[in-house]
Amino acid sequence: MRVLKRMEAGFQTSSTETLCSECSLNCEFRGDVQMCQEMRPILPIKWLDGTDQKIFNTMRLHSAWHKRLKPGDIITLECKGERLDCAVVMTIAGDFDNVLLEHGERNHMALANQDEHFVPVVFDALVKSYGKNWVLKSNKLTAIYLTRA
Numbered sequence: 001m002r003v004l005k006r007m008e009a010g011f012q013t014s015s016t017e018t019l020c021s022e023c024s025l026n027c028e029f030r031g032d033v034q035m036c037q038e039m040r041p042i043l044p045i046k047w048l049d050g051t052d053q054k055i056f057n058t059m060r061l062h063s064a065w066h067k068r069l070k071p072g073d074i075i076t077l078e079c080k081g082e083r084l085d086c087a088v089v090m091t092i093a094g095d096f097d098n099v100l101l102e103h104g105e106r107n108h109m110a111l112a113n114q115d116e117h118f119v120p121v122v123f124d125a126l127v128k129s130y131g132k133n134w135v136l137k138s139n140k141l142t143a144i145y146l147t148r149a
């Protein structure tokens with residue numbers, strides 16, 4: 001969701017989409033909500049490989065998720081209909097290459113492959129997720145560190 005923003009009062013959307021369509025909770029307020037303090041964002045993920053580790057990260061292009069999440073938030077990873085609740089430990093955003101080199105080793109795909117050459121594994125996963133052109137045009141990357149809730 002490109003228009004999901006974190007405000008002091010909670011999550012907010014400025015689009016015609018409701019926040020509820022991007023939330024994993026089935027609360028009493030479900031419906032046409034534009035602001036919510038209790039929102040549990042759904043973070044789509046293509047593979048659950050490596051998510052069985054105590055702490056792992058998933059990476060996203062640019063810095064939007066870094067701005068949306070804060071330590072202690074509970075999010076839901078969703079992969080092909082399967083959901084996994086995770087707590088956000090921290091987010092780190094920065095230069096694409098620096099984040100990839102400094103944090104790629106703890107990426108869930110690298111952990112699943114147990115390969116000392118983690119950069120190509122994570123880079124390939126990003127290309128499969130976003131497409132080569134988007135990845136090559138990106139100069140920012142966010143690592144979202146998670147632990148199972």
